[in-house]
Amino acid sequence: MRNFGNRPRMSLGAGAGWIVILALFFIPLATNRYVQYSINLTLVYMVLALGLNLLFGYTGQFAFANAAFFGIGAYACSLLTVRLGIPFWFSLPLGGIAAMFIGCIISVPALRLARFYLAIMTMALGEAIQWVLIHWDRVTFGPSGFQIPPPSIGGLLLSSDRSVYYVNLLVTLFIFWMARNILGSRIGRAFVAIRDSEVAAQCMAIPLTRYKILAYAISSFYAGIAGGLYAITVGYLTPENFGIIQVTLHFCMVMVGGLGSMIGSVAGALVLTSLPEILRDYQAYQEIIYGFILLFILIFMPRGISGALKRFRWFREEIEKLTL
């Protein structure tokens, strides 16, 4: 039984969690430039997978627009810096808010739609956003993309991958903590109730509209923040980065990790980000492997890594104590 409301006491799992978090701060001491870059990218995808899992795994909304919000966040954040000179610490949340704003607008027609209609509508939105990024070239620099200068925070220039790592790490930890608190609260339980049965949720006086909009808002905010982090990690943006392959990748991460499991999303991002970096020059193999992994997980492990782990009693108890 999940321990709702009162705080769980410090368990073995929680202790291990704190040690892992502490250890994360010392990772840059043991990496070279390339490994560091991959780790930075992994953190970006963790934020993305958490956001998508909130909407898809917890609230049960089958939406394809995650890559679009990712793109909006990335472009908004870096265009504000490049065109208007707004400092990075301020443009990052602004990028998230821009994505959240579009997400809220989209959620209003999406509320009336169920199942595949929602999927098609959000897929069309993804194409539309990409179209805007390509054709609004007076603002977005068009199809060839643009370079992002290294951001600075309080006079500190974040020019190396290691300094970017600390930004990404702090934001990711904050986002993870936020998601954990949201999901452990009344809001998270309402999301799960809506996923399991909309009718039952309505019967228990959960306002569907409000909570669905909230789920879209949080999810698109996360994707927008991930976009901002992606921009400073990679340093170069083109509209192609935010196409349908991205959506498939995000779904892959959430499914590999396990639907409705936060720790699963983190694990999924970890597993699937290292892979494309190894195969970066072979797009064909990348696509084939993504497709096969997703298919394999769907057929043989529909609950993902976290579902497989939960078969072991000890893991299940520790994971549940952490309300992950």
Added chain:
Amino acid sequence: MFFQLLVGGLANGSIYALVALGITVVFKATEVANFAAGELLMLGAFVLYNCFVLWKLPYLASFVITAFFFAILLGLIMERLAFRPLASYGHLIQVMATLALSVTFKGIARLVWGSDILNVPSPFDFKPVEFSLGSLKIVISSDNIAIVLVCLVMMTFFFFFFQKTKRGKMMRATSENMLGAMLVGINVRRVFATIWATGTVILVIAGVLFVPISTLYIEMGGKVMIKGFAACILGGFGNLPGALLGGILMGIIETLFGGYVTTAMMDISSMIVIALVLIIKPQGLFGSRVVIKV
């Protein structure tokens, strides 16, 4: 200008109608929205290119190999490897599987044919038709005529197939009520296999016909698929005549956007149609209102 655009839109529209037909056939029976539709179309186009241009087979032979041997085999393999094991998990998981297949197909095609943009010479080399309407002169290219004609033949064939043949009736019965179909002795599993094969054949034929009026590249499927879905939504999802009319309308809307606004608008017209229809009249032009009972 208007009539010329209308004629051009008809050819594109026929392709979208075929794509919508392929999506609807599968959707009606299995309730799976096939997001691999674009990639099946792309594979069809590339296999035709392989037979017709690389192996220099005659066009008719390439057509038969692509549209029948290859497509039926592919449809059966897809059903056996992906959709049969997932049949008990619900539609969402199966839709995810179509997504996984679409990425895999893209990768395989990239591996075999490379990422270049290719061109296939048109196999239809009769003279373009010209006629005048009052003071207007309208030219219809041979490709457009051939495409519209072949599409019409295909549509009639499939209508006949679904309405009159035993196999088609079995497919419709399964899509109406799976349990009932089982009870009257229909082999539902085999019907599902037939349905996936039929859907694949339709999509592959759409790809084969699309080749002469389009360039050939790996990402060609995505845009066509969105337009196919737009056509389905415009005609009411799951409605066969609606899907066909929706497809032709979609092609005309798209060319009118391209002709009167800007060509860049052509790509976005399908999104505008999807958004407007879903916001204003979600059941589409010909669909009936779906009431979900609790």
